[in-house]
Amino acid sequence: MNNKKIAEEILTAIGGNDNIDTMAHCATRLRLVLKDTEQIDENQLAEIEHVKGTFMTGGQYQIILGSGIVNKVFSELEKLTGKEASTTSEVKSQGTKRMNPLQQFVKMLSDIFVPIIPAIVAGGLLMGINNILTAPGLFYENQSIIEIHQQFAGLAEMINIFANAPFTLLPILIGFSAAKRFGGNAFLGAALGMILVHPELMSAYDYPKALEQNKEIPQWQLFGLDINQVGYQGQVLPILVASYILAKLELSLRKFMPTALDNLVTPLVSIFVTAFLTFLFVGPITRTLGYWLSDGLTWLYEFGGAIGGLIFGLLYAPIVITGMHHSFIAIETQLIADSASTGGSFIFPIATMSNIAQGAAALAAFCVIKQNKKLKGVASASGISALLGITEPALFGVNLKLKYPFIGAIVGSGVAAAYVSFFKVKAVALGTAGLPGFISINGLNAGWLHYFIGMLIAFSVTFIITVLLSFRKTYRQQN
Structure with a gap:
């Protein structure tokens, strides 16, 4: 070489x-x-x-x-x-x-959430294992594994705690990563996250139920203000905005704070002021916005059904090209954290359909390419990689380059996404959006079955259309 x-x-x-x-x-x-x-x-x-x-x-x-x-x-x-x-x-x-402002915003979200993905994935996959053990009717009629094999009950309880920890304490992870991204002290960001999930606060999971049942919400009375003593377990937007305020306040203080006082006064003022503002108005406002975003997307998915899935499936690969798919991480994290009400993330199954389709398109290109041995080799390797969830080599190295495989892929992705959307296939964890991703899928209501059928549809439709388009291209060149 x-x-x-x-x-x-x-x-x-x-x-x-x-x-x-x-x-x-x-x-x-x-x-x-x-x-x-x-x-x-x-x-x-x-x-x-x-x-x-x-x-x-x-x-x-x-x-x-x-x-x-x-x-x-x-x-x-x-x-x-x-x-x-x-x-x-x-x-x-x-x-x-x-980059333009929109691209910078998407990159900012990516920089914050990508480092914490391993923790979320670990918790999510453990949640999937817990669902396998505890879900009735998955392997036995109307009964769960631990009901039949009670020796695994203790294991299921342990796994449940392990699985919930990253989501319940999510603000700590986000606070650390976000404060670091915004230029502040990452440990102050983690401390702020800890404040927002302190066990003395009413749990964020109990708060909506308390409102529905007209129960009294614990409050602090301070300077004539009534501030709710409610935590932010599993919340994304509140800690994101609070971490930004924390980092900017810290950086501003350090500019004029005397060196002798900096290590004492700056962390104290930064944490106190940010936490106070968060509980006063930043948290309640962003919590409501988070509910609206999560509920709105869920409603759109439920209302749109197969048509909504078709549109999303068609657009997913073009969105990946722009890099905006990284912004979905924040939305997926919220949907999964609120899986008790949302049922999980509908984005993950659709992303899987798109990835499988890109792999199928590359493998179809491998079958039809005759002369270019280099491209043929790239197509085979990248096609298998895409089936396992890594699509960039197939997408950029083969499908976009030849164009017709990309067309076949987005069509196959759209059809398969419509299928999984029709049957309400959702993920209860983040993971590898490809063949191994079934463990992240909610297995109830034949979720796994529909997930595998969706992948089969994505692969077969894409492969057939790509081969047909290649014949059409060859015919045009010859005539």
Whole structure:
């Protein structure tokens, strides 16, 4: 492998040394911030050996090379350009400056929620295991596993506690991540989250029931104000807004606070003022907005049914291209945290249908491609990867490049999404949106069965349409 030649060809295809602002690499991709993306020659890049795909996201132009190759090519790129490698965070920061306000907002949500996904996934999958053990009628008629095999009852109780912890104490996770993202002290953010879920407060899960039953809500009487002593367990918006206020207040205080007092006064004032404002009006307002958002999306899904699922399924892959799908993490987290009332997330099953469809399209392309052995190899590997939930190589490396597989994929995704929406398939956990994702699905009411049927529909419809479109394209070229 001539790594220097690959680096030279990539440099030429992206507009030369003068077009590079900053550059770095991760485990599989070159991450470049370019001054003018119009200078990129996509066709030339596609012909370069070992370039498996390219895509633009977060203001960065990313070139997929693969593990074990990217570091060697990057080293040659450093020698050719004379530029020092930036850190991935520096590249991200530079790329963000080139994004519009909407893209910056979506990236902000992504930066906050992506780091806490492992904790949410772990809790969610444990919740799925708990549902398998406790759901009646899943394996035995009108009875659950622990009713038949009572020796597992204690295990189910333990798992239930383990599963609920990340969601009940969600504000602590979000507070830590959000405060850090907004430039404040992450541990102050975690402390603020702890205040919002303090056990002395009325639980957020009991609050709606208390309102419905006209029960008295505990309050603080302070300066003529009546402030509800209600927690924010499982809430997303209140801690997001509160963390922003906390971080900005902390940064403002540090600008003029004497060094001798900074470590004492700044954390004290930041936490006290932010927590007071949160319980006074920030929390109640954002809690209501969160209820409206969650209830509104659930109503839209329930009301739209198969038609709503069809539209969402058709649009999901184009949304992924823009990167806006990262904003769904916040919505899904709220839906799953409120699964007792919402039933779970309808977004996860639809995302799975889209991912399966992208994999099927890439594998169909693998079957119909005859001459381009490089693209054929990328199609086979990326197709399998997409079936397991990782779609970027298939989406950007094959389907968008050939166009007709992408059309087949969004059609298959739409049809399958309509099916799972019609049967109200929902996820009770975040996880891998692909073949292994069944464990995240609510298994009641044949949820697993409809999930697998939906994936089969997504795969078969996409595969057939992609093959037919390839024949149509070949016919047009010949005539």
